[in-house]
Amino acid sequence: MTSRPLNVVELPSTQKVEVYPVELYLCQHNDMESPVSTQFSRVDTIDTVLREARRQFEVSPEDETRLWVKNSDGSCERLRNIHMTVLDACLSPGQVVIMETRNKDGTWPSSRPHVMRNSVEDEELYSGQPGVCGLTNLGNTCFMNSALQVASVSAMCPPLTEYFLNNHYLGELNFGNPLGMKGEIAEAYADLVKQAWSGHHRAIVPRMFKTKVGHFASQFLGYHQHDAQELLSFLLDGLHEDLNRVKRKDYVELRDAAGRPDEEVAEEAWRNHKRRNDSIIVDIFHGLFKSTLVCPACCKVSVTFDPFCYLSVPLPVSHERTMEVFFVYMDPCRKPQQHRLVVPKAGKVLDLCIALAKHTGVPAEQMMVADVFSHRFYKLYQADEALSCILERDDIFVYEVAGAQAELGGSLVLSVYLRERAPPRDNTSDPGYGVVLFGHPLLVSVPQAQLSWDALYSLLLDRLSDGGNSSAKVLTAGLSTSRELHGLLPDSPVPWQGYVKHECMGHAQRGQPVKLRECVELFTTVETLEEENPWYCPTCKRHQLATKKLDLWALPEVLIIHLKRFSYTRLAREKLDTLVEFPIRDLDFSDFIIKPWADMAPVPHKYDLIAVSNHYGSLRDGHYTTFARNKDSGQWFYFDDSSVSPVAEHQIESKAAYVLFYHRQDRIRRPTTACTPNPRPPDAGGGPRGDSMEVD
Incomplete structure (x- = not known):
């Protein structure tokens, strides 16, 4: 028996010479009936145990392995931290590893889903292009899928993808970081990357990753829709803390610039940032802002330099909005018209009527505006109400009436609902005397002198009969206490139910496109702080509404640009569907960089697009998809949850673009093989679709 050197084992209260080593039984996951007895010192690391197990079972160097310890109750526990000692891991003699x-x-054998054997074999026989792999929608999780696919799970960021594929993360997992997630987010993400790039999956199920995210970020629990950019921010921050090379963060005292040169202050800020934050995420995604605040009272100037992970750039916000309405004339011979109007966002309902009056020739005072829903009036708007209370999806009808108020010049405005008999049920003898509403309701001006049943019948018949040419006849009618006139008509349609499009529908624009450069210029424009977020001036000793300007000092290798499409103000909440024109290649930021690093050679600031996260729909609902460029072939693909299809470059730019990823040209590895599949357009032109549960 070979003698082992005696080790000194440090216990919390004393030091002892180790006489008897720890005997562990090593076995493989697929052969637990043949354990191998091996002895280890208590000061040996788990990495030593792992290397011995790999040697004993002759594991190939390119194969990745991990260890579990079997407890006395039969349960197994992962030995995550390979730098921990046998003593600290509480491994005792006789335990099975x-x-x-x-x-x-x-995949890992222990996490393989319980599926039929034939399904497993079919998946293992599948051979596809690495990285061209979808993500199954677990139920309203398209936001997570899009964030994962642009982050590098499928085809996007080459440096981050290769970092995980080459197992560099294993030596940098930070299990003790109180700001991290015990390495679990990084490991769950690594599993997704390796499955997506194995070439053995058409789509993978990110259920374990979803569970980990919900465990560490309760806002993502459940299956509600969320913002892809928020999930992306959480992911990058979580990966950073799980992989932070700084094991002990020093306290850093922030110093004021105090007139020092920008180069000196910037280098100090970056150095302080790296003392506490050093990871692959910082290496790839972090840049540096220059922030300048000026006090309006004493002109005190405060300059700071702050790291950033992405640019959230505003879109030029128009002070006008486009609305589509239907106008209903009093003359029954004139069909309703559809109009497209440009009105002030902060305007009143009266402004809508004034704009419509220019198209119709009907005075604004003789109009009433209504929201029609399910063939009845949902709301009648007053002239002084804010237009912001009318939503984009509302069906707005504007009626010509004798007066703009309920009582004007001796007249009343009555609402008329149209009803018809329901058809017989199931071909039975039941005559089906139930009635249902149809068409759109009417507002009818009635002189008070004609408020008799006969006059009302005559007026209604004339209103519905297209000037007396229709055979439609009112069968019953009644005037309720709410002054609503209900007409019961035959099942045959009445002529005025159709509408025509006004010529304004052909030439009115919904908004001119803007260039990405304009959004970045807005980002670097001087602005005044809002009252809710003042700045404390150290000279005035009080909070001030200072002016603030952000400038770009240094840009990262991979630049993330978040287009702020969701606008939240005190007046309204809306999504901006402005088309932002962004370049696929040669995005040049040279004009925006105010100063390069002082101790480095000039860095090129030209970028190529590598991924886009898209959002279709409104604030309340919608759907996320992804365009991403495969790092190996250079081919662009469209990822719609589990569906993946090749696309041409001209299909990438759209009003749905939400988060853009650009890779600096000097760091791009050009594809060595050409890939020219037949592109198929993504099924996205028709607008949003709802999420659905998909089975992989």
Whole structure:
């Protein structure tokens, strides 16, 4: 028996010479009936145990492995921290340590879903292009899928993808970071990357990752729709803290610039940032802002330099909005018209009527505006109400009446609902005397002198009969206490139910496109702080509404640009569907960089697009998808949850673009092989679609 050197084991209260080593039983996950007895010192690391297990079972160097310890109750626990000692891991003599080897398709045997054997074999036989892999929608999780696919799970960021594929993350997992997630987010993300790039999956199920995210960020629990950019921000921050190379963060005292040169202050700020934050995420995604605040009272200037992970750039916000309405004339011979109007966002309902009056020739005072829903009036608007209370999806009808008020010049305005008999049920003898509403309701001006049943019948018949040419006849009618006239008509349609489009529908524009450069210029424009967020001036000793200007000092290798499409103000909440024109290649930021690093050679600031996260729909609902460029082939693909299809470059730019990813040209590795599949357009032109539960 070979003698082992005696080790000194440090216990909390004393030091002892180790006489008897710890005997552990090593076995493989697929062969737990043949354990191998091996002895270790208590000061040996788990990495030592792992290397011995790999040697004993002759595991190939390119295969990835991990360890589990079997407890006395039969349960197994992961030995995550390979730098921990046998003593700190509380491994005791006689315990079984299991080595697990990752499958060729990127999964682990212990986490393989319980599916039929034939399904497993079919998936293992599948051979596709690495990275061209969808993500199954678990139920309203398209926001998560889009964030994962642009972050590098499928085809986007080459440096981050290769970092995980080459197992560089294993040596940098930070299990003790109180701001991190014990390495679990990084490991769950690594599993997705390896499965997506194995080439053995058409789509993978991100259920474990979803569970981990919900565990560490309760706002993402459940299956509600969320913002892809918020999930992306959480992911990058979580990966950073899980992989932070700084094991102990020093306290850093922030110093004021105090007139020092920008180069000196910037280098100090970056150095302080790196003392507490040093990870692959910082290496790839972090840049540096210059922030300048000026006090309006004493002109005190405060200059700071702050790191950033992405640029949230505003879109030029128009002070006008486009609204589509239907105008209903009093003359029954004139069909309702559809109009497209440009009105002030902060305007009143009266402004809508004034704009419509220019098209119709009907005075604004003789109009009433209504929201029609399910064939009845949902709301009648007053002239002084704010237009912001009318939503884009509302069906707005404007009626010509004798007066703009309920009582004007001796007249009343009555609402008329149209009803018809329901058809017989199931071909039975039941005559089906139930009635249902149809068409759109009417507002009818009635002189008070004609408020008799006969006059009302005559007026209604004339209103519905297209000037007396229709055979439609009112069968019953009644005037209720709410002054609503209900007409019961035959099932045959009446002529005025159709509408025509006014010529304004052909030439009115919904908004001119803007260039990405304009959004960045807005980002760097001087602004005055809002009252809710004042700045404390150290000279005035009080909060001031200072002016603030952000400038770009240094840009990262991969630049993330978040287009702020969701606008939240005190007046309204809306999504901006402005088309932002962005370049696929040669995005040049040279004009926006105010100063390069002082101790480095000039860095090129030209970028190429590598991914886009899209959002279709409104604030309350919608759908996320992704365009991403495969790092190996250079081909663009469209990712719609589990569906993946090749696309041409001209299909990438759209009003749905939400988050853009650009890679600096000097760091791009050009594809060595050409890939020219037949592109198929994404099924996205028709607008949003709802999320649905998909089975992989």
